Amino acid sequence: xxxxxxxxxxxxxxxxxxxxxxxxxxxxxxxxxxxxxxxxxxxxxxxxxxxxxxxxxxxxxxxxxxxxxxxxxxxxxxxxxxxxxxxxxxxxxxxxxxxxxxxxxxxxxxxxxxxxxxxxxxxxxxxxxxxxxxxxxxxxxxxxxxxxxxxxxxxxxxxxxxxxxxxxxxxxxxxxxxxxxxxxxxxxxxxxxxxxxxxxxxxxxxxxxxxxxxxxxxxxxxxxxxxxxxxxxxxxxxxxxxxxxxxxxxxxxxxxxxxxxxxxxxxxxxxxxxxxxxxxxxxxxxxxxxxxxxxxxxxxxxxxxxxxxxxxxxxxxxxxxxxxxxxxxxxxxxxxxxxxxxxxxxxxxxxxxxxxxxxxxxxxxxxxxxxxxxxxxxxxxxxxxxxxxxxxxxxxxxxxxxxxxxxxxxxxxxxxxxxxxxxxxxxxxxxxxxxxxxxxxxxxxxxxxxxxxxxxxxxxxxxxxxxxxxxxxxxxxxxxxxxxxxxxxxxxxxxxxxxxxxxxxxxxxxxxxxxxxxxxxxxxxxxxxxxxxxxxxxxxxxxxxxxxxxxxxxxxxxxxxxxxxxxxxxxxxxxxxxxxxxxxxxxxxxxxxxxxxxxxxxxxxxxxxxxxxxxxxxxxxxxxxxxxxxxxxxxxxxxxxxxxxxxxxxxxxxxxxxxxxxxxxxxxxxxxxxxxxxxxxxxxxxxxxxxxxxxxxxxxxxxxxxxxxxxxxxxxxxxxxxxxxxxxxxxxxxxxxxxxxxxxxxxxxxxxxxxxxxxxxxxxxxxxxxxxxxxxxxxxxxxxxxxxxxxxxxxxxxxxxxxxxxxxxxxxxxxxxxxxxxxxxxxxxxxxxxxxxxxxxxxxxxxxxxxxxxxxxxxxxxxxxxxxxxxxxxxxxxxxxxxxxxxxxxxxxxxxxxxxxxxxxxxxxxxxxxxxxxxxxxxxxxx
Numbered sequence: 001x002x003x004x005x006x007x008x009x010x011x012x013x014x015x016x017x018x019x020x021x022x023x024x025x026x027x028x029x030x031x032x033x034x035x036x037x038x039x040x041x042x043x044x045x046x047x048x049x050x051x052x053x054x055x056x057x058x059x060x061x062x063x064x065x066x067x068x069x070x071x072x073x074x075x076x077x078x079x080x081x082x083x084x085x086x087x088x089x090x091x092x093x094x095x096x097x098x099x100x101x102x103x104x105x106x107x108x109x110x111x112x113x114x115x116x117x118x119x120x121x122x123x124x125x126x127x128x129x130x131x132x133x134x135x136x137x138x139x140x141x142x143x144x145x146x147x148x149x150x151x152x153x154x155x156x157x158x159x160x161x162x163x164x165x166x167x168x169x170x171x172x173x174x175x176x177x178x179x180x181x182x183x184x185x186x187x188x189x190x191x192x193x194x195x196x197x198x199x200x201x202x203x204x205x206x207x208x209x210x211x212x213x214x215x216x217x218x219x220x221x222x223x224x225x226x227x228x229x230x231x232x233x234x235x236x237x238x239x240x241x242x243x244x245x246x247x248x249x250x251x252x253x254x255x256x257x258x259x260x261x262x263x264x265x266x267x268x269x270x271x272x273x274x275x276x277x278x279x280x281x282x283x284x285x286x287x288x289x290x291x292x293x294x295x296x297x298x299x300x301x302x303x304x305x306x307x308x309x310x311x312x313x314x315x316x317x318x319x320x321x322x323x324x325x326x327x328x329x330x331x332x333x334x335x336x337x338x339x340x341x342x343x344x345x346x347x348x349x350x351x352x353x354x355x356x357x358x359x360x361x362x363x364x365x366x367x368x369x370x371x372x373x374x375x376x377x378x379x380x381x382x383x384x385x386x387x388x389x390x391x392x393x394x395x396x397x398x399x400x401x402x403x404x405x406x407x408x409x410x411x412x413x414x415x416x417x418x419x420x421x422x423x424x425x426x427x428x429x430x431x432x433x434x435x436x437x438x439x440x441x442x443x444x445x446x447x448x449x450x451x452x453x454x455x456x457x458x459x460x461x462x463x464x465x466x467x468x469x470x471x472x473x474x475x476x477x478x479x480x481x482x483x484x485x486x487x488x489x490x491x492x493x494x495x496x497x498x499x500x501x502x503x504x505x506x507x508x509x510x511x512x513x514x515x516x517x518x519x520x521x522x523x524x525x526x527x528x529x530x531x532x533x534x535x536x537x538x539x540x541x542x543x544x545x546x547x548x549x550x551x552x553x554x555x556x557x558x559x560x561x562x563x564x565x566x567x568x569x570x571x572x573x574x575x576x577x578x579x580x581x582x583x584x585x586x587x588x589x590x591x592x593x594x595x596x597x598x599x600x601x602x603x604x605x606x607x608x609x610x611x612x613x614x615x616x617x618x619x620x621x622x623x624x625x626x627x628x629x630x631x632x633x634x635x636x637x638x639x640x641x642x643x644x645x646x647x648x649x650x651x652x653x654x655x656x657x658x659x660x661x662x663x664x665x666x667x668x669x670x671x672x673x674x675x676x677x678x679x680x681x682x683x684x685x686x687x688x689x690x691x692x693x694x695x696x697x698x699x700x701x702x703x704x705x706x707x708x709x710x711x712x713x714x715x716x717x718x719x720x721x722x723x724x725x726x727x728x729x730x731x732x733x734x735x736x737x738x739x740x741x742x743x744x745x746x747x748x749x750x751x752x753x754x755x756x757x758x759x760x761x762x763x764x765x766x767x768x769x770x771x772x773x774x775x776x777x778x779x780x781x782x783x784x785x786x787x788x789x790x791x792x793x794x795x796x797x798x799x800x801x802x803x804x805x806x807x808x809x810x811x812x813x814x815x816x817x818x819x820x821x822x823x824x825x826x827x828x829x830x831x832x833x834x835x836x837x838x839x840x841x842x843x844x845x846x847x848x849x850x851x852x853x854x855x856x857x858x859x860x861x862x863x864x865x866x867x868x869x870x871x872x873x874x875x876x877x878x879x880x881x882x883x884x885x886x887x888x889x890x891x892x893x894x895x896x897x898x899x900x901x902x903x904x905x906x907x908x909x910x911x912x913x914x915x916x917x918x919x920x921x922x923x924x925x926x927x
Contacts, residue, residue, distance in 0.1 A: 027509070028098065029070040030109035032060050032084055034116075036279070038195065038330070039245070040067030041114060042144070043086040047071045050079040062145040073098070082109055089114040111329070140747060141171055141737070143630050143685050148183070148220040156795035156829055157212050158840055159868050160259060160877045160918040163244065164207040166215065169788075171737035171749045172690070177310075179204035181242065183220050184681065184692045184735055185751075189239040194246055196282065196324050197335045197382065201397075205320060205339070206244070209273045209286040211257040211920065216247040252278050253924040261881070263914030267292050282324040291315040292909060298840060298864035298881055309891035311906040312347030331386040338379050345372045348907040351411075352853060355900045356809070357710060357764035358772050366411035374403035389444045396437040403430045419715035422659060423472045431464035448506035454518075457497040465490035468533075473659065475714050482658060485533040486558075494524035500573070514577040514590075525566035526647070530558045530656060559605035561656045567646045571596035584627040592619045600646045607651055615670070617641040630683040636676070643670045644704070648721070663720040671723070672701040689738025700727040705761040706899070707771045717764075724773070726760035747788045755780040761899050763811075774899060775810040793831035799844070800824055805894070817901065819850035819894065841865040851894070856903055860888045877918040884911035 032043040040062045047056045060067040073080065077099045084092045096109045140154040155169050167175050174182040181188045181203060190200050191207070199205040222238040254276040261269045269290030276283050293314040320339040326332060348369045355362040380397045405428050412421045436458035443451050471484040500518030507513060533556060577590035594617045601610050621638045652664040679694040705724035708717055733753035740746035757778045762771040782803040789796050804820040825844035831837070843863040851857050863886050868879035883889075891906040 026073065026075045026107060027070055028073055028080070028107045028109065029068060030082065030094070030111060032067045032069070032086070032112045032114060034089075035113035036116070036248075036251075038328075041086050041089070042067060043069075043084050043089075043112075043114065045069045046083040046085075047073075048081040048083060050081070055080075062147065080109075082112070084112045084114065086114055089116055113328075139687075139744065140739070141690070143683055144219075146221060146630060148683075150218040150220075152212070152215040152217055154790075156790050156793070158829065158866065158879075159838060159870060160879060160916070161212045162208050163210040163212060163215065166212050166218070167207060167242075170218070171747060172692075172735060174751075175207075179207055181207075183240075183242070184690075185679075185694050185733060186240060188220075188242050190241055192241055192243045193282075194251065194277075195243055196326065196333070198244075198284070198324070199320065199322055199337045199339070200335070200382075201380065202337075202339065205286070209271065209288065210244065211255070211273065213920070214246050214250040214255060214275075216245045219243045219245060246277070249924065250277070250922060253922065255923075256921045257918070258920075259916055259918040261914045261916035263292075263881075263912045265910045265912045267909070267912040267914055269914070269916075280326055280328065282322070284320075284322045286318070286320050288316070288318040292912075292914075294883075294909070298842060298866040298883065309889065309906075309908050311349075311891050311908070312345055313907065313909055314346075315344040317342040333382070333384045335382045336380065339377070341374075341376045341378075343372075343374045345370070345374075346907075347372075350905040351902060352904075353900055353902045354852075355710075355764055356774055357766065358769075359766045360415060362413060362415060362710060362764065364411060364413045366409055368407065368409035368411075370405060370407040372403060372405040374401065376401045390441060391444075392441045394437070394439045396435065398435040399433070401430070401432045404428065413715040415712075418476045419712075420476060420659070421474045425470040426467060428467045429464060430462070430466075432460065432462040434458070434460035450504045450506075452502040452504070453500075454502065455497070455499045457495075459495040460493065462490075462492040465492065471657070477713055484658065486656060487531040487533050488656075489529045489531075491527045492525070494522070496520065496522040510581050512579040514575075514579070516573075516575045516577075518573045518575075520569075520571045520573065522569045523566065524645075524647075525564075527564045528562055530561040531556045532558050558656075561654055563602070563604035563650075563652065565600055565602040565647050565650065567598060567600035569596055569598040569646075586625045588621070588623045588625075590621045592621075593617070594619075596643075598646050600650070602647070602650045604650075604652070609650075611646070611650070613646060613649075615643055617643065617670075630685060632679075632681045634677070634679045634681075636678075637674075639672065639674045641670055641672050644668050644721075659714075659716045661716065661718040663718065665720050665722055668704065668721055669702050669723050671703050674699045674701070687739065687744070689736055691736035692734070694733045695731070697730045698728060701725060703727045703760075707762045708764045708899070709768050709771075710764050710766055712766055722762065724760055724762065726773075726775070727758065729755065729757040731755040745789055745791050747790070749786040749788075750784070752783040753781070755782075764899065772811070776807055777810065778805060778807040780805055793833065794829070796826070796828040798826050817850070819848070821846070821848050823847070836869055838868045839866075840868075851903065853903060855905075856892065856894070858890075860890060861886050862889055875920060877916075877920075879916045879918065881914045881916060883909075883913070887911045 030045075031040065032045070033040050041060065042062050043060045045058050045060060046054055047058075048054055055073075056071050058069045058071060060069045069082075077097075079095060079097045081093055081095050084094070092112050092114055094109050094112050098107055139151060142149045142151065150166075150170050152166055155166055157165050157169070164175065167173055167181060170183075172184045176182075179202070181191070188203070190197075191203050192198060192200075193206065193210070220240075220242050222240055224238055254274070256272070256274045258272040259270065261267075269292055271286070271288040271290070273286045274284065291313065293310050293316060318339065318341045320337065322337045323335070325334045349367070351366040351368070353364050353366075355364075377400045378397070379399075380395070382393075382395045384393045385391070406426070407428075408423075408425045410421070410423050413419045436456075438454065438456045440452060440454040442453075445451070465488075467486075467488040467490070469484070469486040469488075471482075471486070473482040473484075474480075475482070498518050498520035500516055502514060502516040504512065504514045571594050573592060573594040575590060575592040577588065580587045595614075596617070597612070597614050599610065599612045602608075619638070619640050622636070624635045626633045648664055649666045649668060650664055651666060652662070654662040676697045677695070679692065681692045683690045702723040702725060704721050706719050707722050708719045710717055731753055733751070735749075735751040737747070737749040740748065757780065759776045759778065761774055763774040765771045780803070783801070785800045787798045801823040802820065803822075805817065806819075807817040809816060823844055823846050825842060827840070827842035829838065829840035832839070841864065843861065846858075846860040846862065848856055848858055862884060864881075864883050865885065866879055866881045868877055870877050889908060889911065891908040893902075893904045893906075895902050
């Protein structure tokens with residue numbers, strides 16, 4: 001609180017001194033955009049007085065897809081005009097009267113919408129290039145102010161490909177399996193379509209279903225959150241987005257894209273996408289059914305490494321609908337998305353593990369098989385509006401999910417000899433409904449002061465979570481067996497809501513102060529009933545039925561492992577934020593203090609109590625940003641305090657799994673995470689390479705570790721969470737991309753990172769002895785280099801990757817590990833003009849070295865290819881795809897920390913060949 005008070009009085013003193021300085025001039029400005037696409041234009045603007053006498057001129061700056069201009073005029077009432085000119089567009093004139101009746105940091109002209117000239121020839125003549133034809137190599141990357149622009153036509157993408165195939169080829173881009181996209185090392189918040197939301201929050205929908213042929217360019221920039229109630233003080237509060245700009249011929253009308261494929265080894269896929277679009281509305285629908293779960297394309301730079309391979313055989317069915325409506329001035333927007341998804345996973349694995357213990361390591365192996373069938377229905381609705389002084393924003397998301405699964409495993413634990421063997425079977429059934437949303441409004445008082453009111457809410461109701469288990473354990477030392485058959489009936493409910501106000505005061509063009517206060521209430525409860533069942537010989541969990549007799553249920557009720565609780569928390573948060581901007585340098589400081597009171601009603605066999613606790617959490621954020629040209633230097637520090645759930649502090653001795661007993665720790669404390677980040681982003685333009693350098697350091701105070709005790713006779717573990725200090729990690733990363741030569745046929749993309757992790761956790765102790773600390777230092781270097789060539793209809797690329805994991809355990813040194821993975825690959829694609837036949841292939845060598853087991857030290861050659869040809873003047877495409885021609889594709893993973901290292905092998909989709917037929921239709925409205 002002392003820090004909050006100090007910042008408040010500092011900002012107050014600055015505001016008094018600034019307000020004392022009277023200004024004789026005021027800033028006026030406006031924006032210019034294309035009347036059709038609403039994209040900002042770098043137009044030339046002339047300021048004139050009421051007699052049409054020129055006063056000043058300016059060129060619009062384009063930022064985040066918007067265009068702005070600024071002038072300074074005397075602070076006296078009067079009429080002014082702006083004349084706006086841009087090549088290829090009609091000149092526009094805008095008049096406006098300023099009365100300056102009320103205090104404000106700036107005043108604006110109405111937005112100017114420029115209309116294109118009648119035809120391309122007029123456009124040429126308007127800039128004095130009558131009948132001049134210019135031919136040049138298309139640039140893959142360009143810059144418009146702070147916006148990164150990727151020209152989709154500068155990439156060689158196979159026919160029938162989706163947006164994800166383009167994103168994978170972007171210089172400086174990386175796409176994860178879950179749909180997350182990183183540009184120059186920074187994760188995108190979401191992807192938009194022509195500036196509007198499109199299945200927001202689920203990038204995979206647009207990445208895997210939007211056809212590549214409709215894309216004109218991709219723009220990456222920071223933007224204010226849609227209909228933001230208050231203006232973010234720095235870019236940290238803005239969204240980092242990728243906007244997909246459609247080709248003009250597809251921006252109005254409708255498109256349909258469909259594909260169906262049938263392959264060997266019972267592989268199949270089909271997808272359909274439809275989009276109807278105009279200036280102010282959009283409706284889109286898609287369907288996707290497949291049992292390949294594959295979005296990588298042969299002939300491109302896909303990552304087919306064993307660690308990135310899909311685990312198991314997955315069948316999915318998806319259907320979605322999106323509706324969007326807005327107006328010309330972008331002051332009103334409605335967006336709704338509905339997505340239904342069915343999935344069927346068949347996953348089998350083989351696992352080997354080594355647990356680090358002070359008196360000798362423990363080894364084990366496990367084989368498992370699981371089948372999971374899930375259904376999820378999601379509805380997401382947004383409604384936003386802006387009026388002259390009032391802005392309203394709202395969102396509601398509802399998700400229903402259900403699923404059933406079966407699981408079986410067989411594992412064993414050993415040291416010098418076998419200790420135990422365990423057979424486990426289970427069946428589960430789940431149902432859940434959850435949702436979240438917000439509602440807020442803000443009011444602009446025609447002054448530097450803005451008021452916003454926000455309400456957030458969320459709830460979750462998992463009314464069904466049933467689990468049947470059959471457990472057979474054999475203890476080798478005593479030759480005894482332990483058979484257990486259990487049933488768990490679990491229900492979990494929670495809710496949270498908050499309401500608060502935010503006050504933002506623009507003290508000057510340089511200084512902004514923000515203060516917010518918020519009340520939050522949350523509740524969570526769980527009813528966990530555990531029963532001991534007895535099965536006849538040969539009966540399996542799928543044949544289990546819960547007895548209907550209430551008396552019998554009570555007789556098998558396990559009170560020691562059952563519990564019921566409900567916790568209620570109430571908190572007040574105060575946040576003070578200070579923003580300062582001088583020329584191209586900005587500073588942002590925020591301090592958030594939260595005071596929480598919580599109570600819990602907890603009931604089990606040994607405890608019936610009503611407990612209370614109170615705690616304070618202090619989170620701080622500091623950022624510094626300096627820009628020169630398109631280059632940026634950023635430095636950030638933020639600290640976050642986390643408290644364990646109140647239910648995790650209640651006394652609990654859970655021995656439902658006799659080999660893995662779990663205890664709660666009532667003395668478990670909060671943990672504090674501190675992060676420092678620095679990034680230098682250089683974008684020189686003019687054909688010169690762009691590059692970035694990033695450093696981060698993360699420390700974790702009072703981290704939540706695990707004290708584990710190992711019973712040498714039975715092989716059973718007893719674990720309890722406890723705090724541990726000393727965990728930290730750091731990384732230095734670098735990236736560069738650019739082109740070679742005047743014709744820019746060659747492009748390169750290089751990324752490298754050196755990471756170092758100091759991991760501290762408790763060593764596994766034998767037979768109740770005290771746990772010693774285990775400290776493991778891990779050096780993780782990795783590098784990726786890509787070189788691509790593209791000329792006309794031919795493209796080729798080479799890829800080299802390296803990643804290492806070099807670990808050293810400080811106390812014993814016997815747990816050291818030095819492993820590395822590397823890849824060398826080549827891909828090519830060529831279209832034979834005479835027959836319009838496109839051929840593509842990629843081949844990669846994935847090698848692993850340094851692993852303990854010979855099965856992990858492998859050389860895997862992965863070769864894929866495709867042949868495609870357009871039919872019916874491009875309306876249809878026929879394609880043959882060949883996956884894993886050499887039959888060497890596999891799925892494996894490896895992990896290491898202060899307590900263990902684990903090697904896991906998974907089943908994966910077998911090699912296959914597939915014939916695909918694609919169809920596309922574009923319909924334009926009659927003029």
